[in-house]
Amino acid sequence: MTxxxxxxxxxxxxxxxxxxxxxxxxxxxxxxxxxxxxxxxxMVPEPEFTSYYGRPVIKPAPWGHEIAAYLFxxxxxxxxxxxxxxxxxxxRETLRRNCRLAALASVGLGTVALVNDLGxxxxxxxxxxxxxxxxxxxxxxxxxxxxxxxxxxxxxxxxDRMTGARLPLGRLRRVLRAAEGPAGLQAAVFGPPxxxxxxxxxxxxxxxxxxxxxxxxxxxxVSSASLAAAGLAMVTTPTAQTAPARRLAVMGVIGDLAATRxxxxxxxxxxxxxxxxxxxxxxxxxxxxLAVAGGIGTLLSGRRRGVAVAAGLSLVxxxxxxxxxxxxxxxxxARDPRYTIEPQKRRLAARRxxxxxxxxxxxxx
Amino acid sequence: xxxxxxxxxxxxxxxxxxVKPRKGFxxxxxxxxxxxxxxxxxxxxxxxxxxxxxxxxxxxxxxSGALGASTWRHVAFIEQKRDRIEEARDTGRxxxxxxxxxxxxxxxxxxxxSPVPNExxxxxxxxxxxxxxxxxxxxxxxxxxxxxxxxxxxxRTEFGTVVVQADVCNGCGTCVAGCPFGVVERxxxxxxxxxxxxxxxxxxxxxxxxxxxxxxxxLCYDRxxxxxxxxxxxxxxxxxxxxxxxxxxxxxxxxxxxxxxxQGRTEARLYGANExxxxxxxxxxxxxxxxxxxxxxxxxxxxxxxxxxxxFRRAGLAAAGMAAAALLSxxxxxx
Numbered sequence: 001m002t003x004x005x006x007x008x009x010x011x012x013x014x015x016x017x018x019x020x021x022x023x024x025x026x027x028x029x030x031x032x033x034x035x036x037x038x039x040x041x042x043m044v045p046e047p048e049f050t051s052y053y054g055r056p057v058i059k060p061a062p063w064g065h066e067i068a069a070y071l072f073x074x075x076x077x078x079x080x081x082x083x084x085x086x087x088x089x090x091x092r093e094t095l096r097r098n099c100r101l102a103a104l105a106s107v108g109l110g111t112v113a114l115v116n117d118l119g120x121x122x123x124x125x126x127x128x129x130x131x132x133x134x135x136x137x138x139x140x141x142x143x144x145x146x147x148x149x150x151x152x153x154x155x156x157x158x159x160d161r162m163t164g165a166r167l168p169l170g171r172l173r174r175v176l177r178a179a180e181g182p183a184g185l186q187a188a189v190f191g192p193p194x195x196x197x198x199x200x201x202x203x204x205x206x207x208x209x210x211x212x213x214x215x216x217x218x219x220x221x222v223s224s225a226s227l228a229a230a231g232l233a234m235v236t237t238p239t240a241q242t243a244p245a246r247r248l249a250v251m252g253v254i255g256d257l258a259a260t261r262x263x264x265x266x267x268x269x270x271x272x273x274x275x276x277x278x279x280x281x282x283x284x285x286x287x288x289x290l291a292v293a294g295g296i297g298t299l300l301s302g303r304r305r306g307v308a309v310a311a312g313l314s315l316v317x318x319x320x321x322x323x324x325x326x327x328x329x330x331x332x333x334a335r336d337p338r339y340t341i342e343p344q345k346r347r348l349a350a351r352r353x354x355x356x357x358x359x360x361x362x363x364x365x
Numbered sequence: 366x367x368x369x370x371x372x373x374x375x376x377x378x379x380x381x382x383x384v385k386p387r388k389g390f391x392x393x394x395x396x397x398x399x400x401x402x403x404x405x406x407x408x409x410x411x412x413x414x415x416x417x418x419x420x421x422x423x424x425x426x427x428x429s430g431a432l433g434a435s436t437w438r439h440v441a442f443i444e445q446k447r448d449r450i451e452e453a454r455d456t457g458r459x460x461x462x463x464x465x466x467x468x469x470x471x472x473x474x475x476x477x478x479s480p481v482p483n484e485x486x487x488x489x490x491x492x493x494x495x496x497x498x499x500x501x502x503x504x505x506x507x508x509x510x511x512x513x514x515x516x517x518x519x520x521r522t523e524f525g526t527v528v529v530q531a532d533v534c535n536g537c538g539t540c541v542a543g544c545p546f547g548v549v550e551r552x553x554x555x556x557x558x559x560x561x562x563x564x565x566x567x568x569x570x571x572x573x574x575x576x577x578x579x580x581x582x583x584l585c586y587d588r589x590x591x592x593x594x595x596x597x598x599x600x601x602x603x604x605x606x607x608x609x610x611x612x613x614x615x616x617x618x619x620x621x622x623x624x625x626x627x628q629g630r631t632e633a634r635l636y637g638a639n640e641x642x643x644x645x646x647x648x649x650x651x652x653x654x655x656x657x658x659x660x661x662x663x664x665x666x667x668x669x670x671x672x673x674x675x676x677f678r679r680a681g682l683a684a685a686g687m688a689a690a691a692l693l694s695x696x697x698x699x700x
Contacts, residue, residue: 049658050658050659052441052659052661053424053425055430055431057546057547057658057662057663058542058544058545058546058663059541059542059544059549059550060541060542061538061539061541062541062550063538063542078687079691082691083691086691086692086694086695089695090695117537117538118538118577119535119536119537119538119551119577120534120578123533123534123535123536124535126516126518126535127515127516127535129517130515130516130517132515132517133366134366134512134513134673135512135514135515135539136539137513137515137539138515138516141515192683192684192685192687193684195684195687196680196683196687199680200673200677200680203669203672203676204512204543204669204670204672204673205509205513205539205542205543205669206509206542206543206544206547206666206669207542210542211669214672214675214679215675215679218676218679218680218683218684219679219683221683222683222684222687223687225687226687226690226691230694244694244697245694247693247694247697248690248694251693251694252690337661340663341658341663341664344663345658348664357463358639359639359642359643360642360665361637361639361644361647361666362653363460363634363639364460364463364622364626364634364635365461365622365623365626
């Protein structure tokens with residue numbers, strides 16, 4: 001920089017430049033800022049960390065909102081199948097029917113969303129060409145298949161009953177009737193795994209916020225799935241049969257609030273930031289408010305259907321918002337190098353301070 | 366189940382019957398001149414299309430930005446002033462003082478005590494420097510992308526490298542999130558997810574192959590099978606990119622960093638040569654002249670799958686909790 005540069009007026013910035021400029025300042029990018037007169041002088045002093053021109057270190061998963069929707073729908077389906085099995089075993093027929101239909105509908109929609117998000121949707125069956133325990137996506141595909149089989153048979157039996165045995169089944173009807181009970185239980189067995197595997201799918205990535213949340217995310221997801229399925233049952237089914245759903249909803253809300261709190265507190269503060277700030281933070285705050293409202297509504301609803309429906313809708317919405325919030329927080333954390341570099345530097349420094357000096361990727365020789 | 370973390374021979378771990386010596390790169394950034402011949406050779410040999418519009422990024426001489434689906438070698442370019450050079454020298458010295466394993470002559474603690482003060486054969490200016498580094502897929506010992514691939518499209522070769530089978534991959538994108546280095550990417554035609562705001566694709570372009578599937582460096586698997594050197598290493602005019610058996614590459618890297626330290630260039634350090642690191646050591650070893658994040662590399666990468674057993678346990682606990690809650694809600698009272 002020459003002495004003349006200091007008298008040069010700042011040039012007007014086009015929006016894109018301004019954004020880049022802001023990023024560079026926030027990240028304290030070392031660069032020839034101001035020296036060529038094309039940019040403003042840096043207003044923020046020295047960097048607390050460096051990055052390569054503010055570009056991300058890792059790549060965000062190329063997933064659209066279909067995947068966030070699938071996180072929600074998979075949980076809803078898993079929870080609904082569990083409720084349906086309970087209703088099946090305790091003779092609550094309306095609850096059983098509605099939950100079975102909900103399970104099939106949500107898992108069906110979820111699968112469509114999942115396939116649609118693939119880069120090559122026509123190759124979706126390749127998911128099942130291997131069995132690979134190190135890949136949560138692969139295990140999840142198998143869980144999804146086993147679940148869908150059970151949920152499909154159970155729901156088909158319900159549809160057949162609802163239509164007055166008009167499905168063109170012939171002799172298969174007897175098979176269907178015999179199979180529906182075991183099928184319902186099969187779906188229930190694979191329900192909780194279906195609700196929880198997506199948490200491992202997100203956590204087993206290099207996306208900072210998801211990976212850092214790995215210990216608590218499964219608990220957040222099963223709680224969210226429970227309260228969503230219970231909420232939907234409260235919407236679809238008369239209160240006479242939904243006492244178990246109401247209890248599950250309250251347990252789900254308590255679990256959701258507790259797990260989310262613990263998660264936010266235990267994570268690296270920088271990696272946890274997207275859970276509290278920005279759009280994802282807003283979604284998660286809204287989700288928490290709706291979960292609390294839904295939980296209180298559930299406790300107060302008693303036999304009043306109107307209140308139960310409102311509380312149920314609030315719970316379903318809370319679950320959807322949780323999934324979208326967590327999803328967006330992760331994508332956001334991958335796009336900003338700060339969330340990758342700062343926690344990594346911190347943990348490296350912590351290990352070095354503790355005397356562990358042999359496990360760094362950077363070595364002097 | 367393969368080994369999830371720690372030192373291992375990846376090809377043997379993948380149960381190859383005829384394991385070949387593990388191949389790798391040693392990218393010595395201290396002699397890189399930033400000519401980008403490696404980027405060009407890579408694109409030509411692998412028939413990689415251009416990604417997005419030809420656009421000047423306006424930040425440096427680097428206009429390819431980052432590694433991606435169609436950019437398997439990426440030359441980073443950084444200009445630094447005196448304070449940053451001194452900082453890099455300091456962080457390098459701290460690293461040496463940590464007593465990390467070393468080969469070659471012990472480095473001096475201060476540049477003044479250097480055995481050859483001011484006689485460095487490397488032309489150097491005190492005022493500023495340009496850092497150039499050709500980045501590439503690390504071909505990790507424990508590859509995050511390979512571990513999480515649900516279709517088996519990604520596989521470990523007999524040379525210990527990691528390759529995508531483009532005809533098997535269904536583009537689920539899990540590997541993209543799995544990679545701790547941001548290397549692998551799902552290929553788009555440049556319009557579905559444009560890199561730029563300008564949007565339009567200019568000029569005539571050939572059809573983009575392997576659309577919608579994950580793409581990354583194969584360490585020229587096709588060339589290795591014919592005992593050929595990968596295109597980038599073959600073309601590198603300064604031998605900054607060296608290719609060979611990984612063991613030899615690591616030995617070469619240690620020798621080189623020892624030499625630079627002996628010249629007082631304490632900023633020199635190795636990246637990926639330690640098999641105890643979070644990814645079990647990388648197939649592509651680098652000699653860097655500053656902290657890794659300066660080049661856009663993660664300072665402490667860890668393959669996420671290393672924690673997978675624990676994650677499964679936590680998930681199992683959570684699923685059991687959910688089942689118990691459902692059970693409780695039905696036996697908690699009759700109504």
